[in-house]
Amino acid sequence: MTAIKHALQRDIFTPNDERLLSIVNVCKAGKKKRNCFLCATVTTERPVQVRVVKVKKSDKGDFYKRQMAWELRDLAEVDAKDASKENPEFDLHFEKVYRWVASSTAEKNSFISCIWKLNQRYLRKKVEFVNVSSQLLEESVPSGESQSVAGGDEDALDDYQELNAREEQDIEGMMEVCEYAISNAEAFAEKLSRELQVLDGANIHSIMASEKQVNILMQLLDEALSEVDTIEGKMSSYEEMLQSVKEQMDQISQSNRLIQISNTNNSKLLDEIQFLVNYMDLSKGHIRALQEGDLSSSKGIEACINASEALLQCMNVALRPGHEKLMAVKQQQHLFTELRDTFARRLTNHLNNVFVHQGHDQSSMLSQHMAELTLPKHNPLHRDLLRYAKLMEWLKNTQREKYEGLSRTYVDYMTRLYEREIKDFFEVAKIKMAGTAKDGKGNKFGLHGSSGKLTGSTSSLNKLAVQGSSSRRSQSSSLLDMGNMSASDLDVADRTKFDKIFEQVLSELEPLCLAEQDFISKFFKLQQHPTLVQGEVEESDGGQPPPGEYRHFIQSTEKDMVRLMMNKVFQSIETELNSLIALGDKIDSFNSLYMLVKMSHHVWTAENVDPASYLSTTLGNVLVTVKRNFDKCISGQIRQMEEVKISKKSKVGILPFVAGFEEFAELAETIFRNAERRGDLDKAYVKLIRAVFMNVEKVANESQKTPRDVVMMENFHHIFSTLSHLKISCLETERREAKHKYTDHLRSYVINSLGQPLEKLNHFFEGVEARVAQGVREDEVSYQLAFNKQELRKVIKEYPGKEVKKGLDNLYKKVDKHLCEEESLLQVVWHSMQDEFIGQYKHFEGLIGRCYPGSEITMEFTIGDMLEYFSSIAQSH
Template sequence: MTAIKHALQRDLFTPNDERLLGVVHVAKTGKKKKSSFLCASVTTEHPVEVYITKIKKQDKGDLYKRQKKWHLRELKMVDGKDSKKDSTDFDLLFDKNFKWFASSVSEKHTFLSCLWKLCRRYLPRLNKPTFKNVPESLMEVSVSGSESQRTSGSGPGTDGFPTEENYQVLTSKEETDLERMLSECENAISDAEAFASNMSKDLSVLDGENISSIMGSEAQVNQLMSLLDNALDEVTAVETRLDGYNDMVQSISGQMGQMKNQESFIQITNKNHTMLLQELDKLVLQLDLSKGHIKALNEGDLRVDSGIEACSSAAEALQHAMQVELHPGVYQLVAVREQQKMFEDLRQKFAKRLYHFLYDVFMKQGNEQAAGGLARQANNLKLPKHFPYHRDLLPYKQLVLWLKVADKTKYQQLCGIYTQSLCKLYSREITEFMTNAKQRFIEKELSSSIKNLSGSSQSLSKQHKKLLGGSTQSLNVKSMGKKLKKLGSSKKHGGLAVSRESLAASDFELSDREKFSSTFREVLNELEPTCQDEEDFLTRFFHLNIETADTLMPGGSDDEEDDTEQGAARRKQYQEVQVVKDIRPTDKIWRMMTEIFTVVEPQLLGLVAFGEKLDPLNSLNMLVVIGDRVAKARQDNDGSFLAKMLGNSLIEVKRNFDNFMNHKITVVQEAHLSKNKKCGILPFVTDFEDFAELAESIFKDSHRRNDLDKAYKGLIKAVFDAIERLAMESYKTPREVVLFENYHNLHDFLARLKIVGLEQERKEAKTKYNDNLQNYVSSLMGRPLEKLSNFFEGVEQVMEGGVRAEEVSFQLKFSKQELRKCIKEYTGKDVKKGLEALYHKITKHTSDNENRLQRVVWQYMQDEFLRQYKHFEDLINKCYPGSGMKLEFTIQDVLQYFTDIALSQEK
């Protein structure tokens, strides 16, 4: 270790003007051992800086490299792990904890002792790190060593640390004198003994001169001693005089103390009298209620604005007077008890009078609205506005807040009376409003149905009344359908039978759906402000966003003479009213809104069911309308009553939408083909396209787009499966024709609408369309020049057997004469006749309204025929070169045949 220390000092520390004091060979806990060293060093220049450095030995050679460096003041804790057992593990805590183990226990102890000394010498007391689990012997040795150095003098200690406490630097004058003395003595350096002898002689001469000087000044010393004796005599005289003064003052101090105590007592008495007067003034002012306030509470007119304002001010003053915090001992005063009893009587009387007044107001205004509101709005799709009603009640909101604090029982009763009165009113208004909305469509259906029936106007009027059922509240689409069926069955000619499917399929037109969607939006547009206005009014008028403690205790005669601790506690509770604070309007508002608008959710669900029975496709519009409103409410963090009601209705609409989609999927899955007709475009394919066009127009930019995309996935999968199934069951039309016609139709439709969620299905439809079209062309085309095809297949087989192309003509079976025979059998006229028969088959297989697709198939046929033609020509040129043989019709002839056949069929 000595050699390593020397090498580290030479290579790393000496170039940086540092002196290495301690080093230990370490490795990190839990890792493989590496040649790493922890070193403690100090700088050689002032001010001294102390560092702890981690040094790593490089892999090549005996070179060392600084890896990390910390200042000693960054060290927070030294943990020796175990102070009783020998252990090589220790921790140093800097910005994080570093765990090491030394190569030996002695190296660890030496290094920790070095750190202790450095911290003690160079760090302030407040910044010294904590040494934990370090043997005390190491720290004791360090302390004793440092103390001995401080007492032994200057010079470095045995441990290598400099002792700077006893070192004194020579002054400039001392340095000058020393240099002058050395210059005068030429032999000071060469002959030290002679120099010492001269110095001794000079010292003896100086001592003699000093003694002579002292002996010569004896007279002066005697004179000084005499002066000192005189000074002592003067001091003694002054002390005697001071003692006399002290005896004189002592007699006066007692009298002054008595005067001081008497003045302090007078000041305390005056202060107590002042505080008592202030407390009495405060008590009188706080417990005082003016005669005007008392008169307003007893007789104030609550019907006029001035009376309402006077009562509000008086109630607030009464509340403040009853909330005054008094010392418990004050309650023993009879006047205070009487005043509190008067306040309690006023509170009870005014709370009762306010309760009865508002009760009458609620009942009266509710009845007036019920009498006039419905009559005015009977023929319009509008809900009556309650703004005048709210405007008349809002001036009383401060009194309602006082009642909420003063008498919570009457406050809750008042809330119940309001909800009962308004519940009946809103039930009538909303029921009539919903009935008017439904009646719009029923009258339209009746008018369209009655046109198809014959009979007198009197009988039709009776049927109309019968259809409405005499009561608008029992109105529903199912009864309308049954009654219309009865009405149609009584007239055999031109009878009308209305059912759910017929309404959705034919009788209920697109404009009717748009009208229902518009009406549905109008309904929500009317309900939303009505519910929101009422909710805002409830929050403001009944202060539902303010919570108070029910601490106003009713007074009683038993409390007047109750001087016990329980009585004092009750009186204190009587004065304590919790400070109002804003809270989130949740349970209380929900409860009152639910009690008032009990009819909203059933009527909304009834309207949803009405629209679904009127036309199942209405569930799409309702899903979008309600879904967007609910999404907006969630985005705005709107916890209103109507938002919750719409959320419940959205669940029902989503269920209807899912049932509708499941019904469409079931219809597709149960679809069958007619055995006597060509297949063509399957009905459910056309139905899917109609549905998708309608859905895309409805769900454009809607928050419920995901619901439609999920529905698309299930429906188009059922469509694909049904196309494959029905193609296998087709009797009149080949399977490939059924597939490529319907997939072609679906692909064109999806490409036109560009539905992102069905992009994969569009690609799949295109692939299936191309594959089945190619299969159909290949199977139908087959080999139109069959003998030539057989002949050249034999030629290809011979060539594959190893015969060269130019030697094929030497084969007897494939000679030039045999080829001429085959060519002569296929004239241009025969080819054209065969192509006409082929086109007739295409027309027979494909749909009548798919002329464009027929042209596509015919083009594929033409390409396939030309491919075979060119293949035959290539084989003739390759195997029969120079023979001059060729088919009796050219490519131009073939193109003309196909064009003429297509034009003739179109005409």
């Protein structure tokens, strides 16, 4: 164990400036025995730190390593398990309990004894030792290895005292004088002892020689004591004199303090009087202005404003504690209250008269605007009233009830005035708007617009189709309204006039509302911060609302109050706008396009100025109605497409709603150019074009006179041309689809029509291909009875060049009857038939070559003949 101790001291603790005092070989209780060492150590530096360190061998077993360490001050309890019997088990209670089994009871006892000594010496907080023999704690551990480790080294540590620097220098000097100080320590010690004896004798002789001097010193001390007594007597007399002076000075100081207090009181009293005079005195000029000031002249209004502000300052002055009890202060406050009430009554009566007077002047101007589509301007009224804005603010701060009464009076008066003006204004607008629906004879059309259903006769439908296809109208022409009115009934000029009227209405309303809202905000001093309701008091200095009944705060802002006043004043605008919009929609449902664009632009403009303004909110509500009418217009067009009826006796041609969609798109693109609501038009386009596609197929399936392929080909060609011309980006997919449908049905029509001029020859070769498909070899088809060479020659002879040309001529006439003139697809179809016919001819020749080899059978006409036939037939017609 000694060798292990020295190895641990050398390898682990010496590098860490620690000394190993006790060691015990242990293993954990209840587990596989993996031995380790618990070491009790102290640091060599002060303050001394005591630790319990767990050390174990490395996995390779060639050196020891430090695994864990605990401070002894963290040890709460040492449990030895049994104090009367030998038991190697013990527990150490740190932050948790560690259970150990020592290799021997002696090692355990030695380690616990060392822990007890270290605890007694270094720790204030004593560790609790449980189940430990009192003899083990009071007596030293038996002699042996553990005793020397636990006790000897610690005692040596206690007896050792470090030399200071001066002592080290003295010892080094003595050792340098004595040459053998290092080699013969005993001789050096004897020499030092002799020198010490010599020094002691010299000290004794020196003390004996100085006895006389000591007696002289004692005599001098006695004389000094007598002088001290004399000085103390003088100091006592001086102290008595100073005490008398102190009493006199205290009396003088008390007198001065009373004088100073009197001066301070007089100064404070003067300050209070000056404060009251300066802040609670209203000049006679201000009093006269409040009582008699002229509220009709600019000079008088300015004097009243200055006087009212001075009065408000006097009433709102923050009185100091006790001022309210002074009679003069009470009298001044009573005077201020009377002046406030008197001036408030005068101001309220005068402003009421101003409202009435200005109202009569404004009403007299209404007749000037009756014949014109303009609204009277209220700038003079606003300018005159704004002179009283500061007085209104004073009234708001002092007499809230009168202020609110004036605001109600103004709102009531302006409501009646604006209601008359707006009603007359919209009547003029409706008259002008209804005038756009008159015909050349001056008679009004029925106000059904394009909302009428397509229930006209077959001739009317044909007429519409011919008009829409033969003479394509520009944007200056009207839309095909697809109703009871003809296409010329509604002219683009009328719609342009309607657009100008609607724009004029919005342009007149916008500055009117903005000017009135700005005036109300300035005149009534309504900003966007929260306010107190009538009867409430201001918040306390701490920023918290006052307690009790005054703690109720209004929830709305003054901006909401402005909006409420505007809603009352202009309560008829939204109704009149909706009525005007309904009239425009009744005249022509396509007017909703103009209204949607104009209304959207004005809403966007109003929101940029003030998103929460009355104008923005009202126009936004009306915009919802306009958008609803626009959607209804689109739905009406789709419904009319679904209800269209086609004559059974005439060819179809370009369907009315196909031509109508073209003109709708041309007009819409003109209206919605650079518009904010372009997205709404794109959605409408998609709905309309899908309805057009669906109903074209529906009409094509129901058509009896015109082949289905012709109806599909012509109408989808027209749709493709329209979309290619307009270049509507959101309909690019539909444009490609229309082209695909057009080409598919063109090919289908050509293939189905070409079988008729060479009908028997087509049937013959279809039979030949059927035999080949059934497994008959191509060179053996000629051996079939129904398809031998003689039958082939017989069929070919039935189609000489003259007969073929005649058949093609009949085919051209038939195609000409099927196709309409407006699309000009006859030559396209004829050229496609030529290509298809040549392809069939080459196919027939190929079958003859493969199935009838060596027969030298050929057609009665050549490809060159065919080209000449097609060309001559096209030119002759």
